[in-house]
Amino acid sequence: MKGASFRAVLHVDLDAFFVAVERVLDPRLCGRPVVVGASPSRRGVVAAASYEARAFGIHSAMPMAQALRLCPNLVRVSGTHGAYGRASRAVFDVLGNYTPVIEKVSVDEAYLDLTGTEHLFGRAVDAADRMRREVRERLRLDLTIGASRNRLVSKVASAFAKPMGLFDVQPGQEARFLAPLPVKALPGIGPVTTRRLHDLNIPRLGVLADTEGWFLEEIFGNYSKPMQRRARGEDDTPVSPPWERHEAKTIGHEETFAADTDDHAFLRAKLRAQLESTTRRLREKGLLARKLTVKLRYADFVTESRDATLPVATDHDIELLQPALELLHRMATRRTLVRLLGVRLGGLVQGYWQGGLFDPRARRSRRLVSVLDRVRAKYGVQAVRAGETVWLAQAENRRHGSFLG
Amino acid sequence: MKAWLQEVHPEGKAKQFEGERGTFFLELRGEVTDDAEHLRRGDLFAISADSDAEPGDLVVWWTGSAASLALARVGSDLRLSAVAGFPPPSVRRGGVRVRSLGQASIRGVVVGRLRRLRPAS
Numbered sequence: 001m002k003g004a005s006f007r008a009v010l011h012v013d014l015d016a017f018f019v020a021v022e023r024v025l026d027p028r029l030c031g032r033p034v035v036v037g038a039s040p041s042r043r044g045v046v047a048a049a050s051y052e053a054r055a056f057g058i059h060s061a062m063p064m065a066q067a068l069r070l071c072p073n074l075v076r077v078s079g080t081h082g083a084y085g086r087a088s089r090a091v092f093d094v095l096g097n098y099t100p101v102i103e104k105v106s107v108d109e110a111y112l113d114l115t116g117t118e119h120l121f122g123r124a125v126d127a128a129d130r131m132r133r134e135v136r137e138r139l140r141l142d143l144t145i146g147a148s149r150n151r152l153v154s155k156v157a158s159a160f161a162k163p164m165g166l167f168d169v170q171p172g173q174e175a176r177f178l179a180p181l182p183v184k185a186l187p188g189i190g191p192v193t194t195r196r197l198h199d200l201n202i203p204r205l206g207v208l209a210d211t212e213g214w215f216l217e218e219i220f221g222n223y224s225k226p227m228q229r230r231a232r233g234e235d236d237t238p239v240s241p242p243w244e245r246h247e248a249k250t251i252g253h254e255e256t257f258a259a260d261t262d263d264h265a266f267l268r269a270k271l272r273a274q275l276e277s278t279t280r281r282l283r284e285k286g287l288l289a290r291k292l293t294v295k296l297r298y299a300d301f302v303t304e305s306r307d308a309t310l311p312v313a314t315d316h317d318i319e320l321l322q323p324a325l326e327l328l329h330r331m332a333t334r335r336t337l338v339r340l341l342g343v344r345l346g347g348l349v350q351g352y353w354q355g356g357l358f359d360p361r362a363r364r365s366r367r368l369v370s371v372l373d374r375v376r377a378k379y380g381v382q383a384v385r386a387g388e389t390v391w392l393a394q395a396e397n398r399r400h401g402s403f404l405g
Numbered sequence: 406m407k408a409w410l411q412e413v414h415p416e417g418k419a420k421q422f423e424g425e426r427g428t429f430f431l432e433l434r435g436e437v438t439d440d441a442e443h444l445r446r447g448d449l450f451a452i453s454a455d456s457d458a459e460p461g462d463l464v465v466w467w468t469g470s471a472a473s474l475a476l477a478r479v480g481s482d483l484r485l486s487a488v489a490g491f492p493p494p495s496v497r498r499g500g501v502r503v504r505s506l507g508q509a510s511i512r513g514v515v516v517g518r519l520r521r522l523r524p525a526s
Contacts, residue, residue, distance in 0.1 A: 173516035
């Protein structure tokens with residue numbers, strides 16, 4: 001008998017998430033073609049489009065000016081700081097009532113493993129149905145869900161179900177479900193592989209699944225076997241909740257500049273901004289760093305990096321700033337423009353910063369950091385910035401047309 | 406009116422499923438009985454036009470009258486059980502066995518079910 005004791009995996013996707021949140025905040029937007037993104041005068045791009053807007057051919061990453069040309073009645077809204085994060089957390093709180101095994105892929109997408117929850121919620125597909133009704137009733141947001149025995153097939157199934165759908169692939173029918181689909185429908189098969197498969201007269205997943213293994217191996221080498229297994233709907237990748245995921249050995253941030261620079265004030269400000277974001281990630285994960293690395297790449301691609309070991313493990317950007325600036329100062333000696341700057345924190349250990357428990361300045365500093373984290377969690381990363389990095393953010397917004405406007 | 410199935414052509418990516426390999430969608434209509442299958446009116450079934458069914462499969466079979474298709478579940482003993490208010494397969498000599506029905510009667514295997522919520526008002 002099929003389907004009796006197999007895994008039950010859901011792929012959950014929030015429909016047009018940013019637009020849906022904006023519609024909760026302003027119901028007048030319902031039923032109208034809406035996009036979220038910065039204005040065309042700031043070279044803004046579409047960050048999210050409603051289904052009504054998509055009917056005009058508008059899609060994510062399209063220049064806003066082009067979107068407005070395609071649909072003159074288009075309603076454009078700038079992003080709302082913090083609202084998406086709050087809505088996402090509320091949705092995940094609901095999902096968490098059904099299973100603790102949730103792998104969050106992004107703010108609006110996740111995998112859930114419901115294996116073993118049948119005695120509580122019935123079949124996975126019935127639990128999924130309740131889940132999306134509950135999210136709609138409580139939060140006025142719509143979920144699309146793909147359900148099957150593995151995450152690969154559930155992912156393809158949810159793409160089928162959009163919008164507001166639940167697609168349940170019957171146990172044992174994974175290969176039949178995938179067979180008529182174009183090869184590009186399978187996650188992991190990109191445009192290059194798609195072109196090569198088409199050249200070999202393999203347009204559909206069923207054909208790929210049935211093709212002789214030796215033939216595919218000649219063309220695709222070691223990649224052919226996993227590709228063929230996936231074309232048959234076979235996938236045993238686990239759903240990994242945060243506590244099971246392999247912890248990063250280092251956390252870092254690096255950036256290639258839009259234009260090479262020799263402006264030391266700019267580099268210092270960049271370094272400070274990178275330390276802010278990297279230490280915030282450390283604090284979110286409850287980690288402390290013992291090792292600091294600063295990396296610099298010049299316009300001629302000569303790359304240098306310097307390390308420093310800290311006397312005490314920390315998650316505090318202010319404590320890291322001085323050693324980081326010293327490393328930068330020691331490196332930036334060539335009379336050549338700089339194209340990339342990065343910081344990396346290593347020697348990570350679990351824990352929270354306790355430095356100077358009896359030092360009033362350290363205590364004040366700690367309180368400041370925790371207040372800043374709370375403000376940023378609520379109002380967005382750019383709500384509070386070090387003075388040195390404010391002009392940097394403004395300059396970059398002007399240059400890139402930030403979607404947050 | 407009792408439950409019946411009607412061929413439909415859904416929009417969006419689901420369209421990719423219909424095609425040359427004999428795959429199509431049927432929508433469940435009429436009065437649907439709520440049973441262990443929890444099927445509902447409006448459910449769309451993705452069907453692979455294949456007569457090779459196995460125990461545990463949900464299948465569509467031809468009832469023998471005009472263009473009438475019905476849903477049934479293949480049991481571990483290879484018998485078809487009625488679902489969702491469709492008429493049960495006729496029983497002969499202790500029940501109808503899938504393979505004894507002949508390949509002509511099974512018109513396809515359900516590979517998936519799509520259920521959409523209506524837009525919130």
